[in-house]
Amino acid sequence: MNALVAVPRLVWKAVTLPPALLLSLAGNVLTALVQIWANKIRSLLTVLGIIIAVMSIIVVVSLTQGFGDYFTNFLRNLGTNLMVVYPQWLRGPRGEWLRPAELTVDDIFAVDRLSAASRRTAPVIFMQGTVEYGRRQLAGVDVRGSSELFQPIRNFYVDEGRFFSATDVDAAMPVCVLGREILRKLECDESILGDFVLIDSQRFKVMGLLEAKGSFMGENQDEIAVIPWTVALKMYPERRNYMAFYVEAMSEPQIPESEAQVTRALRQRHGLGPGDADDFGIFKQDQILQEFGRVRTVATSVLAGIVSISLLVGGIGIMNVMLVSVTERTREIGLRKSVGARRRDILLQFLTEAVVLSTLGGAIGIALGYSICYIATLHPQMVEVNVPLWSVALALGFSAGVGVFFGIIPAFKAAILHPIDALRHE
Amino acid sequence: MITKADGGAGRPVIELEDIHKIYRVGTELVRALRGVTRTIYENEYVAIMGPSGSGKSTLMNILGCLDIPTSGAYRLAGKDVSRLSQSKLARIRGRKIGFVFQSFELLPRTSALKNVELPLSYARVPKRRQRAMEALKRVDLLDRYYHHPNQLSGGQKQRVAIARALAQHPDIILADEPTGNLDSKTSEEIMCVFDSLHADGQTIIVVTHEDSIAARCHRVIRLMDGQIVEDRYNVASDSGAYEEAGAGTVHVGAAEGAGVA
Numbered sequence: 001m002n003a004l005v006a007v008p009r010l011v012w013k014a015v016t017l018p019p020a021l022l023l024s025l026a027g028n029v030l031t032a033l034v035q036i037w038a039n040k041i042r043s044l045l046t047v048l049g050i051i052i053a054v055m056s057i058i059v060v061v062s063l064t065q066g067f068g069d070y071f072t073n074f075l076r077n078l079g080t081n082l083m084v085v086y087p088q089w090l091r092g093p094r095g096e097w098l099r100p101a102e103l104t105v106d107d108i109f110a111v112d113r114l115s116a117a118s119r120r121t122a123p124v125i126f127m128q129g130t131v132e133y134g135r136r137q138l139a140g141v142d143v144r145g146s147s148e149l150f151q152p153i154r155n156f157y158v159d160e161g162r163f164f165s166a167t168d169v170d171a172a173m174p175v176c177v178l179g180r181e182i183l184r185k186l187e188c189d190e191s192i193l194g195d196f197v198l199i200d201s202q203r204f205k206v207m208g209l210l211e212a213k214g215s216f217m218g219e220n221q222d223e224i225a226v227i228p229w230t231v232a233l234k235m236y237p238e239r240r241n242y243m244a245f246y247v248e249a250m251s252e253p254q255i256p257e258s259e260a261q262v263t264r265a266l267r268q269r270h271g272l273g274p275g276d277a278d279d280f281g282i283f284k285q286d287q288i289l290q291e292f293g294r295v296r297t298v299a300t301s302v303l304a305g306i307v308s309i310s311l312l313v314g315g316i317g318i319m320n321v322m323l324v325s326v327t328e329r330t331r332e333i334g335l336r337k338s339v340g341a342r343r344r345d346i347l348l349q350f351l352t353e354a355v356v357l358s359t360l361g362g363a364i365g366i367a368l369g370y371s372i373c374y375i376a377t378l379h380p381q382m383v384e385v386n387v388p389l390w391s392v393a394l395a396l397g398f399s400a401g402v403g404v405f406f407g408i409i410p411a412f413k414a415a416i417l418h419p420i421d422a423l424r425h426e
Numbered sequence: 427m428i429t430k431a432d433g434g435a436g437r438p439v440i441e442l443e444d445i446h447k448i449y450r451v452g453t454e455l456v457r458a459l460r461g462v463t464r465t466i467y468e469n470e471y472v473a474i475m476g477p478s479g480s481g482k483s484t485l486m487n488i489l490g491c492l493d494i495p496t497s498g499a500y501r502l503a504g505k506d507v508s509r510l511s512q513s514k515l516a517r518i519r520g521r522k523i524g525f526v527f528q529s530f531e532l533l534p535r536t537s538a539l540k541n542v543e544l545p546l547s548y549a550r551v552p553k554r555r556q557r558a559m560e561a562l563k564r565v566d567l568l569d570r571y572y573h574h575p576n577q578l579s580g581g582q583k584q585r586v587a588i589a590r591a592l593a594q595h596p597d598i599i600l601a602d603e604p605t606g607n608l609d610s611k612t613s614e615e616i617m618c619v620f621d622s623l624h625a626d627g628q629t630i631i632v633v634t635h636e637d638s639i640a641a642r643c644h645r646v647i648r649l650m651d652g653q654i655v656e657d658r659y660n661v662a663s664d665s666g667a668y669e670e671a672g673a674g675t676v677h678v679g680a681a682e683g684a685g686v687a
Binding site: 024027034035038331332334335336337338339340341342343344345419420423 | 487490492493512513516517519520521525527531533534535536544545547548549550590594
């Protein structure tokens with residue numbers, strides 16, 4: 001029969017199989033398994049490409065998913081709809097760095113008044129300091145000077161004692177709240193509440209303890225001390241003109257509006273002309289997300305590259321080994337035909353074998369991918385990694401698809417063998 | 427025209443009418459069969475003989491529906507099968523013909539039972555296991571149904587192959603040099619199986635070049651250069667139903683040859 005006519009006709013017949021054929025499909029799968037088992041090593045080497053491809057899918061998808069969840073979680077912890085406004089360093093005429101632009105508490109109050117899309121603002125002064133308690137001391141602690149609104153804006157609450165109040169801020173009371181990591185490192189327990197610590201040699205009364213937040217990217221978020229910003233300014237008066245502040249937008253959709261209002265208010269107050277660049281910066285959460293999105297895009301393209309190359313290699317391997325198998329088993333094909341197998345029966349048998357082979361490779365790949373993900377989570381700094389079910393389905397689908405795609409040519413070659421020639425094959 | 431000898435009343439199973447088969451080998455045309463006309467009746471036990479190149483393989487392929495004739499008509503059990511498509515031929519092979527090959531052709535790593543079930547599964551008949559077991563019982567291998575071919579002797583393998591051929595209750599059993607790979611003792615054992623099948627009413631056609639095998643059959647058809655040159659009935663020991671018809675057939679064969687030429 002003319003191959004040009006025979007190919008589509010056979011394929012069509014194979015795909016429009018009556019359901020009764022499903023039973024013989026089970027027999028085909030069994031035959032395929034016997035065949036694969038009889039050539040264990042060869043089969044394993046054949047599906048190596050598939051194994052690598054599927055393993056990559058599982059590992060990369062799971063890791064990006066894990067890190068994605070981790071970032072999202074971190075951002076939620078950071079406070080929803082949060083922006084940080086900070087002074088930009090000024091540059092001289094030859095591009096050299098001069099000093100930070102001014103950003104004062106009056107600017108902050110003005111923004112608070114003018115920006116309708118912002119729910120609340122809080123000044124924040126970022127410092128590194130030394131905390132002393134008794135004879136123990138801890139250097140390099142993140143000290144934040146902020147207002148009583150630090151809690152809701154940063155979504156970071158005191159769970160023992162209380163946060164300092166607006167009155168404490170106004171009166172510049174020497175009070176502080178401490179993160180749990182500081183307690184751990186100073187080797188003291190919650191009895192520190194009400195006691196006094198030294199922060200950069202100043203006496204502070206400990207009013208509250210912040211809830212534990214854990215670490216992010218290996219950095220502990222609980223090694224933090226928060227004091228009223230008024231007190232911070234007293235300790236470091238030179239920071240008065242270079243303050244930063246938190247802005248919380250009314251809602252997520254209002255973040256751009258809030259940002260625009262903050263920008264407009266500050267530009268106006270700083271007397272910037274239309275051609276002048278902003279002398280402040282605004283850090284938004286979605287910048288982190290964008291960063292992560294970039295990482296994810298890279299990871300996805302690397303994944304796509306690895307997967308398509310290994311699927312191609314794996315597929316060609318399968319095609320190759322199936323062609324060899326068809327040649328080796330030519331007499332078997334002849335025998336099958338002589339006892340009543342039609343072309344489509346043979347086509348289906350070899351197609352099934354290719355699909356079973358590639359799907360087995362896929363299954364091994366999934367198992368390896370799972371193991372790698374599990375081993376990765378054993379590292380203490382590793383984020384939580386779960387293998388999403390859809391990636392398993394995707395991987396299995398891909399490997400089965402490769403089996404069909406690359407198995408069709410050998411299977412067809414087997415199907416169109418003439419029974420006499422096949423039986424006479426040596 | 428050969429008619430069935432007296433006493434062997436039966437309906438025709440195989441009717442060949444002026445069968446020609448021409449192959450193209452490169453640019454050359456090979457006329458493998460040149461007008462074969464013959465009828466084989468139910469429960470006949472026929473040997474097809476002839477030197478290599480005589481066309482006996484081609485004839486056997488056409489009889490087995492592995493191939494179709496270039497011209498002429500072939501009726502198998504009353505049905506014209508000479509112009510069927512590949513898939514219809516496969517169906518006929520699976521249901522009406524049982525093949526026995528020289529080198530057994532059993533599937534490796536597959537039990538005797540599964541081997542015998544093979545034609546039944548392609549024909550999608552129900553109760554395959556039961557029917558396969560019956561066939562194995564018929565060849566005295568019931569106790570080895572779970573054995574794989576590599577655990578069986580040559581004779582046992584060929585018996586499994588015969589059981590496979592029997593499983594579908596075919597109209598004819600076509601055996602191509604069934605004892606070619608066996609020693610004389612085992613050959614005898616296999617031929618006894620065929621004898622007993624024949625005694626049960628099975629139509630059997632054996633392609634062979636061994637006179638001792640042909641001698642057991644009741645009818646011998648000899649081919650030469652694509653034509654039948656001899657068709658005779660042996661005076662069989664167990665049945666008087668067949669008569670010597672040698673001289674007449676040589677004459678007929680020559681006449682046919684003359685007709686083609």
